[in-house]
Amino acid sequence: MRNFTYHRPSDAAAAGAQLAKSEEPRLLAGGMSLLPSMKLRLVAPSDLVDLGGIAALKGIKVEGKEVLIGAMTCHADVAANADVMRVLPALAELADGIGDPAVRHRGTIGGSISNADPAACYPSAVVALDATVETNKRKIPGDDFFTGLFSTALEPGEIVTGVRFKAPDKAKYMKLRHPASGFAVVGVLVAKFGAKVRVAVTGAGPSVFRVPAMEKALEANFSPKALDGITISPDDLMTDIHFSAEYRANAVVVMAKRGVAAIA
Ligand SMILES: Cc1cc2nc3c(=O)[nH]c(=O)nc-3n(C[C@H](O)[C@H](O)[C@H](O)COP(=O)(O)OP(=O)(O)OC[C@H]3O[C@@H](n4cnc5c(N)ncnc54)[C@H](O)[C@@H]3O)c2cc1C
Numbered sequence: 139m140r141n142f143t144y145h146r147p148s149d150a151a152a153a154g155a156q157l158a159k160s161e162e163p164r165l166l167a168g169g170m171s172l173l174p175s176m177k178l179r180l181v182a183p184s185d186l187v188d189l190g191g192i193a194a195l196k197g198i199k200v201e202g203k204e205v206l207i208g209a210m211t212c213h214a215d216v217a218a219n220a221d222v223m224r225v226l227p228a229l230a231e232l233a234d235g236i237g238d239p240a241v242r243h244r245g246t247i248g249g250s251i252s253n254a255d256p257a258a259c260y261p262s263a264v265v266a267l268d269a270t271v272e273t274n275k276r277k278i279p280g281d282d283f284f285t286g287l288f289s290t291a292l293e294p295g296e297i298v299t300g301v302r303f304k305a306p307d308k309a310k311y312m313k314l315r316h317p318a319s320g321f322a323v324v325g326v327l328v329a330k331f332g333a334k335v336r337v338a339v340t341g342a343g344p345s346v347f348r349v350p351a352m353e354k355a356l357e358a359n360f361s362p363k364a365l366d367g368i369t370i371s372p373d374d375l376m377t378d379i380h381f382s383a384e385y386r387a388n389a390v391v392v393m394a395k396r397g398v399a400a401i402a
Pocket residue numbers: 164165166167168169170171172173189209210213235236237238241244245246247248249250251252253257258259260292296297298299319320321322
């Protein structure tokens with residue numbers, strides 16, 4: 139591993155200033171993805187700017203039908219929060235299904251969405267729950283945040299400070315778990331906001347995506363039957379040593395039907 143300089147600022151402004159003056163800096167959150175990448179020499183930052191000392195980035199606020207989660211909030215805290223369970227139980231359940239206890243107690247929502255792993259669970263919530271990603275510079279609509287494989291709309295020097303979710307009438311996240319890591323082979327989050335439905339898929343493609351055909355069918359008839367006959371093209375989906383693109387395409391429909399059945 140390349141030598142690096144470690145910084146632990148106590149507010150987001152100081153973290154931003156450190157990013158601006160470092161040669162090749164990286165923010166450090168839970169370290170669950172970044173540290174293995176450094177050990178494998180996939181990344182070699184000159185400076186690590188640890189967000190762990192910034193109290194303002196940690197915590198959960200529920201304001202009416204909105205849930206604001208600080209970027210440095212770990213998955214276990216989201217899963218165990220009584221207000222999240224009450225207002226947005228699908229999100230608590232999603233967080234509770236991430237990885238294993240060690241990952242849930244170290245990994246953070248800010249780190250997860252900034253990393254934009256194609257198999258991560260939170261991107262489906264950011265998109266399906268029409269969330270807003272708040273940074274030290276601006277507010278980014280969830281639909282615009284994920285731009286591709288491990289790629290987001292974040293600019294150099296930009297720090298995610300929190301994610302603001304809208305609580306729908308009903309929502310459900312269904313995941314086909316990778317048997318070793320728990321990551322999503324396919325994860326589908328279905329959310330119903332009044333007459334509107336949003337369906338977001340993670341794990342299947344290089345980045346999270348919505349399925350307009352499913353959304354339209356479910357807006358007409360919110361039942362698993364409404365999804366009969368809808369197919370997903372495997373053309374842009376991922377194939378790896380475990381699962382083919384065709385398998386993932388089929389699993390998207392199966393997971394979506396199961397999600398709708400659970401809440402219809
Ligand atoms: C064994 C294992 C199993 C896992 N299973 C799952 C799973 O089932 N589902 C799932 O969704 N995830 C899973 N994960 C991912 C995990 O949940 C973490 O969310 C993820 O690794 C990154 O979060 P982190 O806080 O550790 O970020 P880090 O590893 O510290 O950072 C990741 C990247 O994000 C950047 N970053 C961090 N915070 C910010 C910020 N606030 N603003 C801007 N950039 C930032 C860093 O610079 C880095 O590039 C798993 C991970 C492991 C190791």
